[in-house]
Structures are given as structure tokens and as C-alpha cells.
Amino acid sequence: MERTFDIESFIKARKQTRVVGDLLHEQATDYLDTLGLLIRPQTIFGEYLQGAPRGSGREAQHAFKEFKSLFENTAGAAPFRLIQELDVPLEILSSTPQLYPYEYDVSLAGRNKPLRVTSPVRWIVGFKGFELQQFRQIIKDPNRSTAELFRFVVHYLMLFYCINRAPGLGRLLLGLRFPVSFEKLTDFGDMPFCVIGSPVTSHLPDEGLILRSTEIAGNNTFEELIDEADVAEMEDAVKERLMKAIAAI
Template sequence: MQRTFDIESFIRHRKQTRVIGDLLHDQAMDYLATLGLLIRPQLVFGEYLQGAPRGSGREAQHAFKEFKSLYESTASGAPFRLIRELDVPLEILGSTPRLYPYEYDLRLAGRETPVRITSPVRWVVGFQGFELQRFRQVIQDPNRSTAELFRFVVHYLMLFYCINRAPGLGRLLLGLRFPLSFETLADFGDMPFCVLGSPVASHLPEESLVLRSTEIAGNATFEELVYEADIVEMEDTIRERLLKAIAEI
């Protein structure tokens, strides 16, 4: 969506965006904390994880076999190039879900380097202690620690596996108006990530405004904006389903 703003309007929208983004983030984190028990790896993999209680042997064995296949196909490819095998039992350093900024790069005419764009209303789901920004830094570091890279790859893949095998979780979050999707992200090859959306969309204004903002701020970052009209026009999915149902009688 392309819109033209003067500087005063831009500042007002940026303040509104920050308030809305913070409120939605807190609401999403509250839901995620409540639903966290549904995606605990210890309940899925049992004795295949260090310190986890013994679970259903057959189910845990099947889950670990599937996870091992996922790990091998993902970790061996670019940009990870890991040849380290999974040692049983696996050590999981954190299983508390957290939300990390959803970011992407935008190339603009007049800039040599891309601008890092952040969405205020979408987030990447990860485990506590495994910040996405740090993961990206590890990948890009030529002197990176193989052990640290291995931990990041295992933890993000394990989260994806646990969420993907619980389809009811996605339906529940969708009912709460925070849709869950699986996406690949730039810099991370074919690794699948869990991305949590929200009831409100965010947009980039005209590229000239993005360029001007980064020049004034003296940095290479920009946050998408949420417009008041997006909130006014929010759809109530339950209302729409009920109206559709009675219309068909």
C-alpha cells in the first residue's frame, strides 16, 4: 500500500505503530506462554532428551526418527554445512517460547546497503536464549563456533517440529486472531521457521519516505507502519462465519 506523508504525519503514525505493536506483542506473548505446555520437546521426545521423563517409547522413537531426518536434510545444506550428528540424549538448553522480531532487507535506489525492515505485528517464534539476531550473526561469522551453530539449528528445528505436529495449536491461535505460519527466511537457507501474525496488518510507506527516514536517523533500519484505518477495518471472523451461516438457512 503506497501513501504519501509529511513529516508530522509520519511521526504520528510511527508513535501509533509503536503503541499498537507493543500491545499486540504483549497479547501474543500471553497466549504463547499459556500454550507453551503444548509444544514442550520433553513431552514429545521423552528419554531422547537429557533430563526428560521417560515417555511412550514407540511414539518418542518415531518422533526422534522424524526429527533426525529433518535435521540431516536441513543442517547439511547452506548456509549451515553441519556434519555433526545428533547424540542421544540431546541437550536442550531452553524450551520456553519467545517472540523475536520479523525482519527482512529492502534495497532502495540511492543506498549502497539494504535497509533492514522490521514488522511491528509479526514475530518469529523461538526458544528463550536463542535470539534470532544472534543466530544470524553466528551464521555470518567466518570464525563461528560450530557448537553454537549446532545448538541454534537444533533448537529452532525442534520448535518447528513440535509446533508442526500439533495442528490444534495453529487452529487455536487462528481463533485467537494470531495466525501461525511456517516460512523460510533470508540468510537461513531452507530452514523452516514458525511465524506468528496478528489481527492487524502493517505497511511500508513510499520508498522515498523510508530513504529519508534512514538518512535523518543515520542508520539502516525502518519499522513498517500500522494505520488507524487498518484497525477500524479489522474483520471479526466469528461474526462473519455466523452471518454466513444464518444467510444460508
């Protein structure tokens, strides 16, 4: 969105972004709550998790072996440097998926430190009670609790494994226009995160507007903006597929 806004247009864009972003977040949360049973680790790992019912022995054993390899390759590397092994049965404190803000840093001329940017149309999926912001703080804390870091690493890797194991879930959410992707985030090394998008895009305005806004607000954060034109021009994937099929006859 490389164009200059006046302050009135900026205020209007902020209001539109908040309204649309809140509605999209509500819809994505509703879908995730409905589909949450498809990614419950208890049904995949069975007796390898504390309190879980006994599952299919061979399948559960195979799943835990794969997860153990994923954990060792990720947790043993920077920035975690964990040396703990996975004890069986593994304790999972939460298996309810929840959406957390998708954030990243950008460097702007005239600023001494990076600006933290939030997307109103994309979210990180984690388990309830394991906020991504808290995870980031634990990693940066030189006096962090190793046990707490271990819990966060296990829960985020567990969620990734469960979602990645269910490709039908991704296709279903894509059909609902909330696509799933897997990404690596700054500060988290090679750990893969599940990201849920939406049918609307958001952008950063020009740097001058960002600098003015953050100076007036006196903070170090900024939210991407949604353009009304992007909402008006939203494509219908199902319609497009049907029209192409008809045209091919």
C-alpha cells in the same frame, strides 16, 4: 501503502505503530506463554532428551526418527554445512517459547546497502536464549563456533517440529486472531521458521519517506507502519462465519 506522508503524519503514524505494536506483542506473548506447555519437546521425545521423563517408547522413537531426518536434511545443507550427528540423549538448553522480531531486507534506489525492515505485527517464534539476530550473526561469522551453530540449528528445528506436530495449536491461535505460518527466511537456507501474525496489517510507506527517515536518524533500519484505518476496519472472523451460516439457512 503507496502514498506520500508529510513529516507530521509520519510522526503520528510512528507513534500509533509503536502503541499498537506493543499491545499486540504483549497479547501474543501472553497467548504463547499460556500455550507453551503444548509444544514442550520433553513430552514428545521423552528419554531421547537429557533430563526428560520417559515417554511412550514407540511414539518417542518415531518422533526422534522424524526429527533426525529433518535435522540431517536441513543442517547438512547451506548455509550451515554441519556434519555432526545427533547424540542421544539430546541436550535441549531451553524449551520456553519466545517471540523475536520478524525482519527482512529491502533494496532502495539511492542506498548502497539493503535496509533492514522490522514488522510490528509479526514475530518469529524461538526458544528463550536463542535470539534470531544472534543466530544470523553466527551464520555470517567465518570464525563461528560449530558447537554454537549446532545448538541454534537444533533448537529452532526442534521448535518447528513441535509446533508443526500440534495442528490444534495453530487452530487455537487462529481463533484468537494470531495466525501461525511457516516460512523460510533469507540467510537461513531451507530452515523452516514458525511465524505468528496478528489481526492487524502493517506496510511500508513510499521510498522517499523511508529514505528521509533513515537519513535523519542516521541508521539502516526501518519499521513498517500501521494504518489507523486498518485497525478501524478489522474483521471479526467469528462474526463473519456466524452471519454466513445464518444466511445459508
